Amino acid sequence: MSEVQRKKYSEQEKSKIFDQEFMPNIDSMYNFAYRLTFDEDDAKDLVQDTYLKAFRFINSFEQGTNAKAWLFRILKNSFINDYRKKSKQPAKIDYQEVETYYNSDDVDYTSTTDLRVDAVKDMLGDEISNALNSLAVDFRTVIILCDLEGFTYEEMAKILDIPIGTVRSRLHRARNLLKDKLRSYASTMGYSTDEEE
Amino acid sequence: MDDNSTPSGDRKLSCSDVSKCFQLLESILDGENMPNSKEMLNEKLAKCEPCFKHFHLEQAIRDVLKTKCTKQAVPSELEASIREIIQDKK
Numbered sequence: 001m002s003e004v005q006r007k008k009y010s011e012q013e014k015s016k017i018f019d020q021e022f023m024p025n026i027d028s029m030y031n032f033a034y035r036l037t038f039d040e041d042d043a044k045d046l047v048q049d050t051y052l053k054a055f056r057f058i059n060s061f062e063q064g065t066n067a068k069a070w071l072f073r074i075l076k077n078s079f080i081n082d083y084r085k086k087s088k089q090p091a092k093i094d095y096q097e098v099e100t101y102y103n104s105d106d107v108d109y110t111s112t113t114d115l116r117v118d119a120v121k122d123m124l125g126d127e128i129s130n131a132l133n134s135l136a137v138d139f140r141t142v143i144i145l146c147d148l149e150g151f152t153y154e155e156m157a158k159i160l161d162i163p164i165g166t167v168r169s170r171l172h173r174a175r176n177l178l179k180d181k182l183r184s185y186a187s188t189m190g191y192s193t194d195e196e197e
Numbered sequence: 198m199d200d201n202s203t204p205s206g207d208r209k210l211s212c213s214d215v216s217k218c219f220q221l222l223e224s225i226l227d228g229e230n231m232p233n234s235k236e237m238l239n240e241k242l243a244k245c246e247p248c249f250k251h252f253h254l255e256q257a258i259r260d261v262l263k264t265k266c267t268k269q270a271v272p273s274e275l276e277a278s279i280r281e282i283i284q285d286k287k
């Protein structure tokens with residue numbers, strides 16, 4: 001993102017932006033942080049850090065642009081740069097490793113799943129949440145941004161600092177992984193997952 | 198909800214270009230604005246069985262994610278503590 005030097009906001013303007021554009025997003029921010037860390041205290045710290053940074057760098061926020069996307073980008077960077085470094089728990093999947101393996105934009109669209117629409121519709125909230133939470137953080141993130149928070153591909157590309165093509169392919173892979181999880185739940189629920197063909 | 202989820206005999210059973218079709222369907226479901234997307238979508242759904250199935254499964258996945266994922270309540274003191282720290286730094 002280009003750090004264009006803008007005019008400085010007055011104290012009054014800063015408060016107004018903070019109250020009217022930043023704070024209303026605290027619910028989404030906290031849920032994003034919680035889904036990244038799975039810990040209430042870590043999520044609180046992450047959100048707090050994000051808001052402090054947002055206030056500190058408020059002059060680089062351009063009014064009229066999407067404040068939520070701007071805040072999400074700060075939160076995601078804080079998560080990668082600060083939280084993941086000091087986190088003692090071993091990362092299940094290393095971020096770099098995921099990047100190296102999955103950064104190709106070529107996606108195999110031919111692999112289809114035999115998951116049924118009815119089975120998906122009957123899933124419980126806990127099963128959906130567990131399936132989502134079991135995905136590696138990069139895959140979990142794109143689904144959160146797209147499906148839960150409604151960001152566009154372009155906004156996601158900015159938040160994640162990746163090209164739109166990578167957003168699209170990562171989303172596709174993420175949903176395929178999610179479908180695999182849901183299919184295994186569906187089969188334990190007694191749904192037949194066989195194709196009737 | 199969607200009453201058109203039963204397969205119709207008029208659709209062809211194999212898709213001529215799965216990669217292109219599925220990518221298009223997924224982009225449409227994700228709310229991306231594509232030129233003529235509505236016409237293309239209707240055409241795919243009417244004529245191609247794999248596209249039809251893929252669309253409805255992908256739509257169902259997005260629906261359950263949107264409506265059923267467990268939400269965490271924001272801790273009540275969080276906003277106040279953020280404001281307090283900022284106030285102190287001013």
Ligand SMILES: [Zn+2]
Nearest residue numbers: 212218245248
């Ligand atoms: Zn097709």
